Amino acid sequence: MVRVPTGRRPPEPFTPLHFQLVLLRRMADHNPDLVEDARRALGASAADLREAHRRWQAMLRSPRPRPHGPERREGALVRSVLGAPESRTPRRVGDLDCEAWQWPLPLWPDLRFEVLTAPGGAVWNQWLVRAPGAAPPVLRTVADLTPWSCTVEEAARAFAPARPLQGSAPTRWGLALTAPDAHGAPREVVAEFTWGLLQRIAVGDPRRP
Structure with a gap:
């Protein structure tokens, strides 16, 4: 035929x-x-x-159907597009031994796209993190929290203790934190992240119960 x-x-x-x-x-x-x-x-x-x-x-x-099942689809897709990870690092999350896969992206040379995989390969989290060896941003005041300036982990560490907030979509995260303003006065702000990268801040915490 x-x-x-x-x-x-x-x-x-x-x-x-x-x-x-x-x-x-x-x-x-x-x-x-x-x-x-x-x-x-x-x-x-x-x-x-x-x-x-x-x-x-x-x-x-x-x-x-995919060879590793639907629960591993997204991780398999990322690997099919980005290739083998630049690094695969064991990581302990609670009582579980996990693995963090990281890839470089030309658009953000100082960052890495990270996929955290659970035992069996299911994806637990995926976001942008600072690349190993790259200088972290200097975060001292609210004015330093500019779009794309830092990752979730960096903001949480700089202004600890920060309170995680549920994002409006699976790729979004929020942090309620207190940071000094230009005069040193503490300000409550909500930092909003997409794919782990800071997008904007709002003064006050409208989601406080």
Whole structure:
């Protein structure tokens, strides 16, 4: 039987460039100007960003069976796009021995994309963290908490004790913390993060019970 060509091209491979666009898509809700600059630096259009997000969501929701089961799908997808991790580090979380996988991303050379995997390979967490050996930001006052300046862990450490807050989406986190203002007076703020990177702060803590 002869197959008649349909004229449809095979889908373009999903590359690390597309993955970075996926991260930017979520950040655009809070910092469209920063995202636009980053998108242009990657040589991508606004349509490319939207299409990358659409394809990633479609891959996550694909009903096709995968060799490691649905609970490991996202970790397998990240590896299929970014390749083998730059590092795989054992990590203890409570009573469980886990593993942290990290990949470099050209858009944020001082950061790494980290996936925390549970025993068996299920993904527990994924976000941006400071790269090993990279200088951490100096965080002393509220004014230092600027968009994209720090990660969740860095803000929590600089202004301990910080209280975790549930984010509005799986890729978002919040921290309620107290930081001094320019005059040294303590200010309660909520720091909001997307993919582990600071996006904005709000003065006061509207989610305090």
